[in-house]
Amino acid sequence: MPRNLRIGVDVGGTNTDGVILDPSRSSDEDRGILAWHKAPTTKNPSLGINTAITTMFEQAKISPDDVASVTIGTTHFINAVVEMDQSRLAKVAILRLCGPFSKHAPPCIDWPDNLRSLICGHYALLKGGLEVDGDLISDIVEDEILEQCKIIKEKGITSIVVNGVFSPIDTLYLQEERAAEIIQKAIPDADIVLSKEVANLGFLERENAAILNASILPFARKTIKAFQTPIKKLGLKCPLFITQNDGTVLLAKTAARLPIRTFSSGPTNSMRGAAFLVENEAKENLMVVDIGGTTTDVGLLQANGFPRQAAAFSEVCGVRMNFSCPDVKSIGLGGGSIVRKTDGKMTVGPDSVGYQIQTKALVFAGDTPTTTDYTVASDANTHIGNPDLVKGLMQEDELVEYKSIVKAMLEKVIDTMKTSPEDLPVLLVGGGAVIAPDSLKGASKVMKPKYSGVANAIGAAVARVSAVIDTVESTEAKTTAEMIEEVSARAIEKAVEGGAARDSVKIVEMDSFPLQYIANKSRIIVRAAGDFDHERVNVDDTEAEIDEATTDETAEVIEAVSTKETSQAASQDFDIDNYRPLVKGREWIISETDLDWISIGCYILGTGGGGSPYSSMLRLRSIIREGGVVRVVNPNDLKDDALVGCGGGAGSPTVGIEKLQGDQMMEAQHELYDLIDKKATHMIALEIGGGNGLQGMILGASTQMDIPTVDGDWMGRAYPVKWQTTPVVFENNRAVFLPSVMCDGNGNVVFMTKATSDLMVERVFRAGLSQLGSSVGCAEGPVTGADTKKWIVEHTISLSWRIGRAVARARQFNQIDNVAESIIDEVGGDGSAKVLFKGKIVGCDRTLRMGHVYGEVIIEGADANEPPNGKKQYRNKMKIPFKNENIAAYEVEADGTEKVVGIVPDLICVIDAQNGEAIGTPEYRYGLLVIVIGIVASEKWTSTPRGIELGGPKGFGMKDVDYVPLGKFSKPKSVIDEYAEQ
CATH class of the missing domain: 3.40.50 (Rossmann fold)
Structure with a gap:
C-alpha cells in the first residue's frame, strides 16, 4: 500500500475521536475510511492518542510505514481561556x-x-x-x-x-x-x-x-509534547500536525509557538468533516449541528462545501481578535450535560460531566443524571451503557419534559443561525448527536450520515496547508493586478515553506483595498492553500522544541482543563424594554449601555463610510469609567449666543485600525482656541455616521473642556467631504468652517484662516492629509447657537441610540431575521425607510481617485440554491456604487437593465444579516450575507435645490440621475424629550 494514509485525531474535553483515511478512495461508499475510533478522553492525552491509533491499526491491518501524516485537533488551549484556569494562564x-x-x-x-x-x-x-x-x-x-x-x-x-x-x-x-x-x-x-x-x-x-x-504558551508546549509522545512510541515516521482555525494545519513546532491559531479548530474540523461525508450528496446549504459531550456547535455549511465565515473579527470570552473563523453559535448542551430538577422545574446544562461520563452517568453506574441517561431511558434501542440502570427511574412526564427542552434548545440555536425563514436540511454530527430528536422545527430533514460521530477527526485528517499575506503595497510603478499577482506568488511560497506541495497550491481568496488619501497604496490580502508535501519533509524538523514535562505532570495539566466545570450561574438577561436613560435637568447623562447602542447606530448611519466607531467607543467608555460625565443636550435648548465647536478625525479607515488616536483631536481644539482667543460652550459632531459620531462627546467630556454635546450633527449620516454639510447648504456666501486646524499627533500642525470656499478648505486639507500619515485630528471654528438651530440635523445621537437599541433587542430575543424591520420602525416606519434588498455579496471592485475609494458592490438574492429541476434561473441582484460611502442602490434586471431604488442624499445602509451590525465599504467581501436598508434623508438636505445639489447625485458627479426620495422624512424623536424628568 502506498504511503498516503492520513490519521486524524480529535482530542476533545469529553471524547477522543480518530480515523484512518485513504484520500484516494474518498468517492467510495465508505469515503475511504479504513478504521475509526471513539473513546472517552483520558487524563493523559498520550495514552488516549496511543490507544486510538493502536486500535485503528488493528482494525485496518496497516503498518506505520503506510501513514503519511497524523493530524490532531484539540480544544484544550481555548478551554484554558474559556474556563479562566489561573494555573494554566x-x-x-x-x-x-x-x-x-x-x-x-x-x-x-x-x-x-x-x-x-x-x-x-x-x-x-x-x-x-x-x-x-x-x-x-x-x-x-x-x-x-x-x-x-x-x-x-x-x-x-x-x-x-x-x-x-x-x-x-x-x-x-x-x-x-x-x-x-x-x-x-x-x-x-x-x-x-x-x-x-x-x-x-x-x-x-x-x-x-x-x-x-x-x-498559554507554557501550557501549549506541555500539551503538544504529550501529543508527540505516542506518535514516537508507535513507530510512526511522519509529521505531526495540529489543526488551526481556518481548517488548515500547522506543524507541531509551529503550533507550540502559536497555539492561538488552534482556538477555533474544533468547529472548523467538524464542518469540514461534515462536508467530506456528504460531498457527493449535498447540493444545497446545510446546517451542521455538532453535539459533543459539553457543548453543541452550530454552523452553516454552504453548498460549495465550505463553512459560512463570520465577519472579519471574532471573540473568545469577550476578547475581540482579527481571526476570520466559521460563523458558529455554541450552547451548553451535550451528551454529558447535567439534568436537574429544582422546585419542580427541569434544567439541562450548561455544566457537564465531560470526559467523566463513563464513571458519572447513571447508565455507567454513576450518580449524576445526564442527557445521555434521559435519552437511553426514552429509547430502549439506544445501546449506551447499561439501559437497565435507568429503566423506570424517570417518570413519563419527566421524559417528555426532557425531550421538549432539548428539542427547544436545538431549534432555538438553529433558528438563530438561519438568515431566512425557509427550512433547510440539518446534518447531525458529533458523539452526542444521539440526544437530538429525529425531527426539528426549521429543518426540512434531519440527517446523520455514517461516521458522523467522528466528523471532527475526519475534518482533521483532510485538512490542508495554508498561508495568508496581508500587506500594504505601492501601486505607483505597477498596476493593482500586477501587485496582486506578486503578493499571490509570495503567498504560494509561504504555503510551500509551511509544507505544502507546490503543484497543489492554489489561491483560494484574494482582495485589494485602495487606501484613501495615500497616493498609490493598496492593502492586499491573499490566501493560498495546498496539500502537504510528504515527500520533502524531514520528520525530525517537524518536532517542536518543547519544555520537557513528565508524564504525570502533563496528565495533570490536561486533566485540570478537561474536568473543570462551569461554576458561574447564568445571569439574568438585561431588561432592554424597561431600560430608561438618565436625563437630569434637560441633560442626558450617557451610560455605558447608551454608548453601546449609540456606537451601533453611528456605524449604520455611516452608510458604509465614516470608519468603525469601535476604538472611539473604547475611549469614551474609559472616560465614563474614570468618572467623566458625558452630557448631551437638546439643540432646541441652546441659547442664541452659545458657541458650538466641532472636531473630528479625517483619514483612511485602514490607517485608523492600526494607528489609534493619540491626542491629535484635543491638540487641534487647543491650537484653534489659542488662535481665536475664545472657547466653545458646546460641542457637536461633524457627522453622526461612523467614528466621528462619537467625537463630539469625547471632546466635550474631556477634562480639558467639560462641556455638553448637542444632540445632532452637520450631516445626518456620513459624507466623504467636509463641504457636504448642512451649514454649507444654508450659508452660500462664505467658508463656514474657518479658521480650521489639522494636527497629526506627531508634532505637526496646519492652520487655515482664510479661504474662498469650504471646497477649497477641503482640497487643502486633503492634500496635507496624505503627507501627515493619512490620519489627523481636525478642529473647526465654532458657530453660534442661533446658526446651529438653523443648520443642525436634529436628534441624531438619539436616532443612533434607538437604532442600536433595536439591534440589541433583536439579538437578545433571537429576532435577527427581523432586525431591518426593527430599525425601520425606529427611523419613522415604512413611510420613511424600507428594506431594499437581502442577499449575499458576490463581487466588489474598488479604485482610488482623488484620495477617495470609489467602487461598487454586487449583491445576489438571498436564495443561492439551485431549483429542484436543476435549471439555472436568474437571481435578483443589486448594485451599490460608493465613494467612501454608499451613493445609490440599483436593482439589476435579468436583461441587465438597472433601476434606481435609492440614491443620495437618502441613506443606503448595508448591515450584516447575521448580527445586525453595519458593514463598512472597506469590509465588503465575497460571501457576506447582508441586508440593504434605505432611509429618507433629513429635510435639511431635501428642502432646497442647493441641498440636493450638494448632497444628492450631482454632488457625486452623477449628472444624468435625478434624486427621487424613498419616502417622507420623519424627524427623530429626542431621547431627552421622551425621558426628561417630569
Missing part, C-alpha cells in the same frame, strides 16, 4: 511600539474585567511604530526597552508581547524583532511573542490575540 507584559499614538486605548481595555486581571500583568507605551507608507513614526529606543525589562523581571513575568504600529508591513526596520532581541538578552528565559507573527492588520485585535497566545 501565565501573566503577560505588553510592550507597545507606538510613539504618541494609542494612549487612550491601553492594552486589554476591551477585555472582561476578570480575564484582564488574570492575564494582563504590565504594559508600557514606547517609542516606535510605522506610518502606513512604511516611514517611521519613531525608531525604538533600547534604553526605554531595558528600563521596562527591569520592571517586568521585578514582577516575575516571563511572557512578553511586543506590538508595533503597522508591524505586519515592517520588512525594513524590523522593530518588533529588534525589540525582542533586546528583551531576550535582558530576560533570557522570557517567552516573547511578536504580534506580526500572530495576526494581521488591526492593532488592538492583533494585540489581543498575541496576549492570549503568550499567556
Whole structure:
C-alpha cells in the first residue's frame, strides 16, 4: 500500500475521536475510511492518542510505514481561556511600539474585567511604530526597552508581547524583532511573542490575540509534547500536525509557538468533516449541528462545501481578535450535560460531566443524571451503557419534559443561525448527536450520515496547508493586478515553506483595498492553500522544541482543563424594554449601555463610510469609567449666543485600525482656541455616521473642556467631504468652517484662516492629509447657537441610540431575521425607510481617485440554491456604487437593465444579516450575507435645490440621475424629550 494514509485525531474535553483515511478512495461508499475510533478522553492525552491509533491499526491491518501524516485537533488551549484556569494562564507584559499614538486605548481595555486581571500583568507605551507608507513614526529606543525589562523581571513575568504600529508591513526596520532581541538578552528565559507573527492588520485585535497566545504558551508546549509522545512510541515516521482555525494545519513546532491559531479548530474540523461525508450528496446549504459531550456547535455549511465565515473579527470570552473563523453559535448542551430538577422545574446544562461520563452517568453506574441517561431511558434501542440502570427511574412526564427542552434548545440555536425563514436540511454530527430528536422545527430533514460521530477527526485528517499575506503595497510603478499577482506568488511560497506541495497550491481568496488619501497604496490580502508535501519533509524538523514535562505532570495539566466545570450561574438577561436613560435637568447623562447602542447606530448611519466607531467607543467608555460625565443636550435648548465647536478625525479607515488616536483631536481644539482667543460652550459632531459620531462627546467630556454635546450633527449620516454639510447648504456666501486646524499627533500642525470656499478648505486639507500619515485630528471654528438651530440635523445621537437599541433587542430575543424591520420602525416606519434588498455579496471592485475609494458592490438574492429541476434561473441582484460611502442602490434586471431604488442624499445602509451590525465599504467581501436598508434623508438636505445639489447625485458627479426620495422624512424623536424628568 502506498504511503498516503492520513490519521486524524480529535482530542476533545469529553471524547477522543480518530480515523484512518485513504484520500484516494474518498468517492467510495465508505469515503475511504479504513478504521475509526471513539473513546472517552483520558487524563493523559498520550495514552488516549496511543490507544486510538493502536486500535485503528488493528482494525485496518496497516503498518506505520503506510501513514503519511497524523493530524490532531484539540480544544484544550481555548478551554484554558474559556474556563479562566489561573494555573494554566501565565501573566503577560505588553510592550507597545507606538510613539504618541494609542494612549487612550491601553492594552486589554476591551477585555472582561476578570480575564484582564488574570492575564494582563504590565504594559508600557514606547517609542516606535510605522506610518502606513512604511516611514517611521519613531525608531525604538533600547534604553526605554531595558528600563521596562527591569520592571517586568521585578514582577516575575516571563511572557512578553511586543506590538508595533503597522508591524505586519515592517520588512525594513524590523522593530518588533529588534525589540525582542533586546528583551531576550535582558530576560533570557522570557517567552516573547511578536504580534506580526500572530495576526494581521488591526492593532488592538492583533494585540489581543498575541496576549492570549503568550499567556498559554507554557501550557501549549506541555500539551503538544504529550501529543508527540505516542506518535514516537508507535513507530510512526511522519509529521505531526495540529489543526488551526481556518481548517488548515500547522506543524507541531509551529503550533507550540502559536497555539492561538488552534482556538477555533474544533468547529472548523467538524464542518469540514461534515462536508467530506456528504460531498457527493449535498447540493444545497446545510446546517451542521455538532453535539459533543459539553457543548453543541452550530454552523452553516454552504453548498460549495465550505463553512459560512463570520465577519472579519471574532471573540473568545469577550476578547475581540482579527481571526476570520466559521460563523458558529455554541450552547451548553451535550451528551454529558447535567439534568436537574429544582422546585419542580427541569434544567439541562450548561455544566457537564465531560470526559467523566463513563464513571458519572447513571447508565455507567454513576450518580449524576445526564442527557445521555434521559435519552437511553426514552429509547430502549439506544445501546449506551447499561439501559437497565435507568429503566423506570424517570417518570413519563419527566421524559417528555426532557425531550421538549432539548428539542427547544436545538431549534432555538438553529433558528438563530438561519438568515431566512425557509427550512433547510440539518446534518447531525458529533458523539452526542444521539440526544437530538429525529425531527426539528426549521429543518426540512434531519440527517446523520455514517461516521458522523467522528466528523471532527475526519475534518482533521483532510485538512490542508495554508498561508495568508496581508500587506500594504505601492501601486505607483505597477498596476493593482500586477501587485496582486506578486503578493499571490509570495503567498504560494509561504504555503510551500509551511509544507505544502507546490503543484497543489492554489489561491483560494484574494482582495485589494485602495487606501484613501495615500497616493498609490493598496492593502492586499491573499490566501493560498495546498496539500502537504510528504515527500520533502524531514520528520525530525517537524518536532517542536518543547519544555520537557513528565508524564504525570502533563496528565495533570490536561486533566485540570478537561474536568473543570462551569461554576458561574447564568445571569439574568438585561431588561432592554424597561431600560430608561438618565436625563437630569434637560441633560442626558450617557451610560455605558447608551454608548453601546449609540456606537451601533453611528456605524449604520455611516452608510458604509465614516470608519468603525469601535476604538472611539473604547475611549469614551474609559472616560465614563474614570468618572467623566458625558452630557448631551437638546439643540432646541441652546441659547442664541452659545458657541458650538466641532472636531473630528479625517483619514483612511485602514490607517485608523492600526494607528489609534493619540491626542491629535484635543491638540487641534487647543491650537484653534489659542488662535481665536475664545472657547466653545458646546460641542457637536461633524457627522453622526461612523467614528466621528462619537467625537463630539469625547471632546466635550474631556477634562480639558467639560462641556455638553448637542444632540445632532452637520450631516445626518456620513459624507466623504467636509463641504457636504448642512451649514454649507444654508450659508452660500462664505467658508463656514474657518479658521480650521489639522494636527497629526506627531508634532505637526496646519492652520487655515482664510479661504474662498469650504471646497477649497477641503482640497487643502486633503492634500496635507496624505503627507501627515493619512490620519489627523481636525478642529473647526465654532458657530453660534442661533446658526446651529438653523443648520443642525436634529436628534441624531438619539436616532443612533434607538437604532442600536433595536439591534440589541433583536439579538437578545433571537429576532435577527427581523432586525431591518426593527430599525425601520425606529427611523419613522415604512413611510420613511424600507428594506431594499437581502442577499449575499458576490463581487466588489474598488479604485482610488482623488484620495477617495470609489467602487461598487454586487449583491445576489438571498436564495443561492439551485431549483429542484436543476435549471439555472436568474437571481435578483443589486448594485451599490460608493465613494467612501454608499451613493445609490440599483436593482439589476435579468436583461441587465438597472433601476434606481435609492440614491443620495437618502441613506443606503448595508448591515450584516447575521448580527445586525453595519458593514463598512472597506469590509465588503465575497460571501457576506447582508441586508440593504434605505432611509429618507433629513429635510435639511431635501428642502432646497442647493441641498440636493450638494448632497444628492450631482454632488457625486452623477449628472444624468435625478434624486427621487424613498419616502417622507420623519424627524427623530429626542431621547431627552421622551425621558426628561417630569
